[in-house]
Amino acid sequence: MSTPRPRPNVADIPPYVAGRPPTPRPGLVSYKLSSNENPYPPLPGVLEVVREAAERLNRYPDMGSAALYEKLAETLAVPTEHLSVATGSVGLIYQLVQAFCEPGDEVVFAWRSFEAYPIAVTAAAATAVRVPVLPDGRHDFEAMADAITDRTRVVLVCTPNNPTGPAVTQAELDAFLARVPSRVLVVVDEAYVEFVRMDDPVDGLATYRRRDNVVLTRTFSKAYGLAGLRVGYAVGPEPIAAALRAVSLPFGVSALAQAAACASLDRRAELLERVDALVAERTRVLSGLRDRGWDVxxxxGNFVWLGLGERTTELAAAAEELGIVVRPFAGEGARVSIGEEEANDRLLQLAATFSR
Structure with missing residues (x-):
């Protein structure tokens, strides 16, 4: 008897492995450092807006997200026609691959990079072309440019790169874009853009304005602390943004998410003060790890990368004994989010005692 069968590529979709929550331990406060979440709760003013929106949960959200589009256009100084909102930047990545790739088309990206990339590519029946990152965790743009073929339709550039940490410079991106054919869509994934503190950082908005094949993806999950509401946005030339809106899930961005995102943009200065505090903690943790002899x-972003290879799972187990949960990538390394000060102190304690 024949039964319904999904497309063959569905069986090949790798599972997304989410950051695991900590196991409760008697007498010990545990911390989750495995999902790059913002440790600060939403601002009181944002919570108030969400509570008001929750009183109308019997109604569908505004499918056009008009208020959010208007607020984003004002904040970023871009036309609303150049915007598309979705369920976080990961939702936008799925939509971009769906909108621009036929089955068998190629999508080039650095690896290791964001875990959702190969999932989105395989779900669209496209072909993932993974280009290994350099030993210091940076994109190998020479190799990525060499990997582009006649079948390439999309290139994904994750900056800062999750999980390894380094960000791309504007000079690096410009040199790479000069080698990318204009028919290829370049997605600059800026989920952690607010955390970047470096010389010659990428100016994503200026880059998209100069190039017809560049689109930015951003999220409210990290710097704005709205991970539980799932809302992000893309900025790109009108034809690209229109294609994203065309394949978007109707009513995908909830009323609560829209309200919280608008309220967060209104309180952007206050929220970015929290980002500054997290960056200061990141600097302290990075210095502390290096002072203890770690090559980091x-x-x-709001995380650090510990490249331990085969000893990664051993480190994750030792971290859990101290009440902190990290995100291990077996055989490669562990990503550790910057969290509460006590959690970060425990990471440094672990770094001082773990035998490498």
């Missing part, structure tokens, strides 16, 4: 790549 540059960290421009």
């Amino acid at each position: 790549p540059d960290a421009q």
